[in-house]
Amino acid sequence: QYLKELEAFVPDIAGVCRLAIDNALEDKDFLRLDAASFKASPSDSIDYAVMENTKAAAVIPLEAGWNDVGAWSSLWEVSEQDSDGNVILGDVLTEKVHNSYLRAEYRLLTAIGVENLTIVETADAVLVAHKDHVQDVKQIVARLKSSERSEANLHRKVYRPWGNYESIDAESRFQVKHITVNPGGSLSLQMHYHRSEHWVVVKGTARITRGDETFILTENQSTYIPLGVKHRLENPGRLPLEIIEVQSGGYLGEDDIVRYEDVYGREGLE
Structure with missing residues (x-):
């Protein structure tokens, strides 16, 4: 019944959702x-x-203390607060701070003489907002997208079917990544x-394809991948x-990739 109502009231949403499933990859x-x-779906x-348009729904009263936790301020409301009304998570030091939500995931976070704030520190960015305005974060996201900043689409740690990579440092002509490949995993x-690449194995065993060569590297061994050479990184170990x-x-964008073979059937970015 829900799908029928979706088709009736918002056929655009129903159509793109159907396409997303029909064109999905396993x-x-x-x-x-x-x-x-x-x-392409409307937002x-x-x-x-x-729900505001259907005639095929019923509403009954419910007293369950419901909170959909749709904003950082909601997390403050439902979390355990200290004697100053603060919710503190991670490596956080405070002085004269009241009724605030402070979360540190990557670095030390300190706050002095503030109140009613939401401060969230992650590896990607730091958010500081008054609790009454945290919903406006979507406006910041829109500005990130309009200015084509990478933070709008990529985290510092990016997950792929074969594992993940984390950007450690980057400047205009170099970038350093920590790459983890799951057992049996294989990059395309x-x-x-x-760009050219230098790889240093710090843990485990790597099978490297470089041009016409295939060889094994173990901990503390390294190799060089010249610009324009076909290559692949695999984890044959357990x-x-x-x-x-x-x-x-000269260009280090994630779209600088020509993929020849991929066990996951992907196209585009690695």
Whole structure:
């Protein structure tokens, strides 16, 4: 019945959702919806688009202390507060701080003489907002997107089907990444037009394809991938493989990739 109502009131949303499923890819235990189709969906909430219009719904009273925790201020409300009314998570030091939500995930966070604030520190960015205005974070996100900043789409730690990578440092002509490849995982056979790469194995065993060569590297061993050479990184072992990758070149964007083979059936970014 819900799908019928969705079709009746917001056929645009129903249509793009169907396309996202029809064009989805199976990735081991995951079904990855087609991103391009899903992004085309209007941003209306289901409450507004369907529930406020349907005649096929019933409403009954419920007293359950419900909070959908839809904002940082909601987390402050439902979390345990100290004697100053603060919710403190992570490595946080405060002095004369009241009724605030303070969360540190990556670095030491300190606050002095403030109240009614939400302060959230992550590896990607730091948010400081009055509790009454945390919903306005979507305006900041919109500005990040309009200015095409990478923070709008990528975290410092990015997960892929084969594992993950974390950006450690970057400047205009170099970037350093910590790459973790799951046991049995394999990056695509690929090539870059604008950058070369140095790989140092810090944990586990790596199988490297570089041009016509295939060889094994273990801890404290390294290799160099010249610009324009086909290459692949695999983990043939039973333990996670960790490497430090140093990229250098005139352009270091994630879209500088030509993929020749990929066991996950992906196209585009690595």
